[in-house]
Amino acid sequence: MFFNKLSQMMTSGTIVNLNVHSQNGMMTVSVFPKVKGLKDEAKNHLQPIILKGTAEELDAGFFDTVGQPVQKALGLLSGMKTFEEALARVEAEKQETKEQKRVADKQADERKAKYEKLIARAETQEKEGKNDEALQSLREARTMADGENIAKTDALIETVKAKCLQGSISIF
Numbered sequence: 001m002f003f004n005k006l007s008q009m010m011t012s013g014t015i016v017n018l019n020v021h022s023q024n025g026m027m028t029v030s031v032f033p034k035v036k037g038l039k040d041e042a043k044n045h046l047q048p049i050i051l052k053g054t055a056e057e058l059d060a061g062f063f064d065t066v067g068q069p070v071q072k073a074l075g076l077l078s079g080m081k082t083f084e085e086a087l088a089r090v091e092a093e094k095q096e097t098k099e100q101k102r103v104a105d106k107q108a109d110e111r112k113a114k115y116e117k118l119i120a121r122a123e124t125q126e127k128e129g130k131n132d133e134a135l136q137s138l139r140e141a142r143t144m145a146d147g148e149n150i151a152k153t154d155a156l157i158e159t160v161k162a163k164c165l166q167g168s169i170s171i172f
Contacts, residue, residue: 035077115144
């Protein structure tokens with residue numbers, strides 16, 4: 001019967017420590033509820049429930065005396081545990097978002113570097129008179145372009161296309 005009543009007060013992950021001391025026919029029982037894995041320092045400020053009396057007195061009124069305070073303490077501790085778990089989820093999501101941003105920034109930097117390399121190659125090819133190769137490099141750069149670089153690259157492509165067409169059209 002004792003353990004049935006005790007188990008009714010507890011939920012999953014909760015612990016109730018009982019310390020019993022007997023001296024000269026009197027007993028002192030200390031009841032201290034805990035929640036497994038709780039990190040909040042507030043848990044350290046809870047005071048144990050202490051009962052003193054003969055074995056018969058404690059048998060008669062133990063659960064009536066400790067039931068409500070233990071349930072309140074366990075409810076408070078469970079609420080702290082729920083809060084800690086929610087906070088941990090928020091922190092994990094925050095870290096995941098930071099990681100996603102870091103990856104996206106890295107990819108954007110890589111695209112920009114590839115774009116700039118292709119543009120530089122196209123400019124060199126154009127200066128060397130290799131307009132067909134320059135046009136191919138610009139088209140490849142266009143796939144890496146973003147924002148205002150799209151329009152800039154399109155303009156460069158049109159300029160190089162015009163150079164490619166110069167001298168290749170003959171009118172008879």
